[in-house]
Amino acid sequence: xxxxxxxxxxxxxxxxxxxxxxxxxxxxxxxxxxxxxxxxxxxxxxxxxxxxxxxxxxxxxxxxxxxxxxxxxxxxxxxxxxxxxxxxxxxxxxxxxxxxxxxxxxxxxxxxxxxxxxxxxxxxxxxxxxxxxxxxxxxxxxxxxxxxxxxxxxxxxxxxxxxxxxxxxxxxxxxxxxxxxxxxxxxxxxxxxxxxxxxxxxxxxxxxxxxxxxxxxxxxxxxxxxxxxxxxxxxxxxxxxxxxxxxxxxxxxxxxxxxxxxxxxxxxxxxxxxxxxxx
DNA sequence: AAACAGGCCTAAA
DNA sequence: TTTAGGCCTGTT
Numbered sequence: 001x002x003x004x005x006x007x008x009x010x011x012x013x014x015x016x017x018x019x020x021x022x023x024x025x026x027x028x029x030x031x032x033x034x035x036x037x038x039x040x041x042x043x044x045x046x047x048x049x050x051x052x053x054x055x056x057x058x059x060x061x062x063x064x065x066x067x068x069x070x071x072x073x074x075x076x077x078x079x080x081x082x083x084x085x086x087x088x089x090x091x092x093x094x095x096x097x098x099x100x101x102x103x104x105x106x107x108x109x110x111x112x113x114x115x116x117x118x119x120x121x122x123x124x125x126x127x128x129x130x131x132x133x134x135x136x137x138x139x140x141x142x143x144x145x146x147x148x149x150x151x152x153x154x155x156x157x158x159x160x161x162x163x164x165x166x167x168x169x170x171x172x173x174x175x176x177x178x179x180x181x182x183x184x185x186x187x188x189x190x191x192x193x194x195x196x197x198x199x200x201x202x203x204x205x206x207x208x209x210x211x212x213x214x215x216x217x218x219x220x221x222x223x224x225x226x227x228x229x230x231x232x233x234x235x236x237x238x239x240x241x242x243x244x245x246x247x248x249x250x251x252x253x254x255x256x257x258x259x260x261x262x263x264x265x266x267x268x269x270x271x272x273x274x275x276x277x278x279x
Numbered sequence: 280a281a282a283c284a285g286g287c288c289t290a291a292a
Numbered sequence: 293t294t295t296a297g298g299c300c301t302g303t304t
Contacts, residue, residue, distance in 0.1 A: 027285070122284095122285080122286040123283095123287085123300090123301095124285070124286090124302090125284055125285070125302090125303090126285075128284085128301080128302070128303090129285085172301060172302085173300075173301080174299075174300020175287090175298095175299050175300050176287095176300080179287085213287090213288085214287065215286095215287085216286060216287050217287095218285075219286070219287085222285090235285090237285040237286085238284085238286095239285065240285090269285085280304105282303100283302105283303085284301100284302090284303085284304105286299105287298105288299090289297095289298095290295105290297095291295085292293100292294085292295080
């Protein structure tokens, strides 16, 4: 990887898996959107960012300093996903799935945002999740100007903890509203310390998250994987259930992919969902 | 129009 | 420990 700043933007050449479309469309995040040129813009950790492909490099529309302090970690650029990808290709099916998903990386997302987003995700499809999250940020996040446009940060837990379910009505997120507020109160009060949780064993983190009302096994595993960056977590949704049953029968032990079961899961999930159009 | 969506909760076997 | 029904809302 080479990094150089030029005319106020940062150009990065990647020597490892890095596919913008796959990273942002594989279902792990909800706030990145492509424009007509294929460039993606999103907001994470309170900062907006645009990324465009530029020949064999990627153009990050931020200073080199911001790239190094924020985005390098966010995109997990110091881990070799190519190596992990080849490692989880344990059979013909996983070889096909991991080839198909080559370029995916797991984003080091904000912990609270991940918790909140995956609570919203339950029993919803991606377009609707994105819509709800966007309204949420627009209503309760902070306004940020960037490249001539207006963006909104993800509202922090303290802010959300002071809201009522009625105030969340514009989100049209239904029965998930009290779940969101409950989680916000837990985080805001300090009763739930996500930062500390990220240093615990995955099993402890899982159990702690599941003690929240509205957080079950699936959502908790997503938060552990995408929010706490524990790459061995293995969320199983309906797509994964189908794929696992079809290729491995009724019993399956994700520890065959350890310590990267979560990444294997993402290849499997993205591959399984690839038949769906538009969603 | 009724069923379903990237679940979860509760009640009941 | 597993299963059924209900839940907000939007789409098909």
